[in-house]
Amino acid sequence: MASTGELIAGRYRIAARLGRGGMGTVWRAQDELLGRDVAVKELHVDTGLSELDAERQRERTLREARSVAQVKHPGILVLHDVVRHDEQPWLVMELIDGCSLADRVTANGPLTPAEAARIGLALLAALRAAHAAGVLHRDLKPANVLLESGTDRVVLSDFGIAQVAGQTTLTRTGAFVGSPEYTAPERMSGRHTGPESDLWSLGVLLCASVEGESPFHRDSVAGVLHAVVVDEIRPPQSAGPLLPVVRGLLERDPERRFGADETERALRDFLAQEGLPTVAHTPAPAPAAPRRRG
Incomplete structure (x- = not known):
């Protein structure tokens, strides 16, 4: 698993863990080339998997990238890049505060x-x-x-x-x-x-x-x-x-x-x-912290 301060693909500096899900861990990172904060998703690697199942895991990550890349909408998280680090694919995404x-x-x-x-x-x-x-x-x-x-x-x-x-x-x-x-x-x-x-x-x-x-x-x-x-x-x-x-x-x-x-x-x-607008708005809990689930 990645650690704070680690540089991913020579560009994205890990700052803090944001969330962990069934398929990956998402980190807040600094894009040192463009000087902006991003979210990077690290694939969970099960060392007990066969090579075939490990490849399926990697393909699942790339599938996510292909899926998101096909859809352009303000209500769908923006994918910036897909990079490889330690032989595993990582997704680089928009950071939602x-x-x-x-x-x-x-x-x-x-x-x-x-x-x-x-x-x-x-x-x-x-x-x-x-x-x-x-x-x-x-x-x-x-x-x-x-x-x-x-x-x-x-x-x-x-x-x-x-x-x-x-x-x-x-x-x-x-x-x-x-x-x-x-x-x-x-x-x-x-x-x-x-x-x-x-x-x-x-x-x-x-x-x-x-x-x-x-x-x-x-x-x-x-x-x-x-x-x-x-x-x-x-x-x-x-x-x-x-x-x-x-x-x-x-x-x-x-x-x-x-x-x-x-x-x-x-x-x-x-x-x-109800006389209410149709645009979604709901207050986030305080204090708000950048989140992105894996």
């Missing part, structure tokens, strides 16, 4: 329905851009949503398990890649997935934003899988006026699930009735 939605809820408690609706609209716009480019995110969850301090900007990050149209899906032997609580039932069942699967995840995220946890939270992975695929779905009453949207998004049949147009219309109508 703020926190993740998960950190915001943990620090300040659940959002109001209006706050959740505005963030939902921003994420919907980012997903539309990704889907138009043929990219499915497949891991939309509060930890992968960044809230920039002092602005209205909501940023979707972590395209590490994204699927790009026309490319073979990567899997990890013997493991589920993704976040089960936020994964659509058709993907759990191994069926074909499309943009509607990301919309299911958006519905779960809205629930988690106003309740503090997803409606599919259980004590075991098996329990989560059963809840997503079989159990009765009970959206939180804290969703209030968002309940019709949430129910529409958490429809197990993808053909009956709310599409992007229906979702946007419902969220905008709710905010209009």
